[in-house]
Amino acid sequence: MAYSLLVMKFGGTNMQDARAIRHSASLAARSIREGVRVVVVVSAMAGVTNQLLQLADAAQTGDIARANDEIAAMRTRHFTAAQELGAAPDSPAVREIREMHETLRQAVYGVYLLRELTPRSRDLIVAFGERLSAPLMSLALEQTGLRARHLTGGEAGILTDAHFGNARPLSGTYERIRDRLSGLFAADVTPVIAGFMGETEQGALTTLGRGGTDFSATIVGKALGADEVWAWKDVDGVMSADPRVVKDAQNIGVLSYGEVMELAYFGAKVLHPLAVTPLQESGIPLRVKSAADPDFPGTLVQAQPHEEEGHPVKAVTAIRSVSLVNVSGAGALGVPEVVSSVFAAIARANITLLMVSQSSSMSNVSLAVPSVDEGRTVAALRAGITGELNVEVQGGVAVLAIVGSGMRGQKGVSARLFTALAAEDVNILMISQGSSELNISVALDGAQVDRATEAVHAAFGLGTAVQAAD
Ligand SMILES: Nc1ncnc2c1ncn2[C@@H]1O[C@H](COP(=O)(O)OP(=O)(O)O)[C@@H](O)[C@H]1O
């Protein structure tokens, strides 16, 4: 297909050092030279986002020496990359990188003085990863002879609500992005957008949640009516399981938006769970592509599911570090107001519910929540529920899910799942099947999750399922 406009997203691994950045730039340059307009969206260098989160925590607890050491190490890493990409020590790019590290240092010092790390200051600090890698990508593109200009998410027009740490785009963002980028295209300049972030109407920096650069790219893709959004990764595409867990995991040629969202929601780190949502209305496809093998078609994510006979299940995935919170009390939960107070308490505390099940006797509701939210869940329930209820917690759990639209109406899928788990002696703690029939999920002991994933992958023959994308 001849493309006229592509949005290309490069992840942390594709930005991890000068060599990787140069290669990523060459992938964008290849399309630009073929006459395609390309918008580049970049993540932080691999590991930098975690480092920023850790150094912000260190400052909050009073360990400013450790925070400053980390900033110094990070500065060396960015300077080295800039130098290897041909920037002179007194060049504007190096000056800009130096100034950004200085602003970062001041923001972190503020956290240390106040011993307070609000979601808003955490966002400001953590977004420096992407803000620092964008000038490196501009340098690499310029080295190939192209003109490039880097922008923060806010400068590129990404406007969000004020939900710091998990912000969502506002409807006005799309027109704003078009306005902000049109001048660059007219001047033949390739925009390089720092992913993962936006800004509120008041100009405060927000982030879109971990893995949010995929989301930035699709927001820009929708705004510009791109032909496709390409997410370049260190894997062949979306695989039938996490390749770090299942050695014979296979690339999936085609997935629907719904399937990929389900996979991402249930722990497949390969894409942000909301990444495809901006594309759904306009039907713009997303392609997950391998930077190591650019001619391989990767995974095409589109509106329509691609159903192959014999392969009702396309992938198996897992969320680790889950806790089960069991709310019980004879009779009490049969009363609708009590059940509603349980969910209202969870909603008020803004806790993600991974699974829910209610016993048919109505004396028990089990909730699966991320373990990091375990304490908050119990506190929210104790403060918010009416009636005499017991709240018990079981940590160290994982949720395993099988995903595929082909499951719809296919008999025997759950039987096969449960047989595979029983054969591995895995005890199932909770079961749920969405009415959309895109997934079946089970909670199990976290220590057994890798073994269970491999067994389920083998039971559905996923190690041999190969489909080619168009
Ligand atoms: N089903 C899956 N398919 C592909 N990769 C997966 C899957 N599940 C988990 N992963 C992991 O996701 C990683 C890619 O995601 P991530 O590192 O966030 O990408 P990037 O930083 O390049 O955007 C892979 O290295 C892989 O280990």
Ligand SMILES: N[C@@H](CC(=O)OP(=O)(O)O)C(=O)O
């Ligand atoms: N750097 C951010 C955003 C992101 O999308 O990164 P990556 O593309 O490397 O997953 C994070 O680690 O969450």
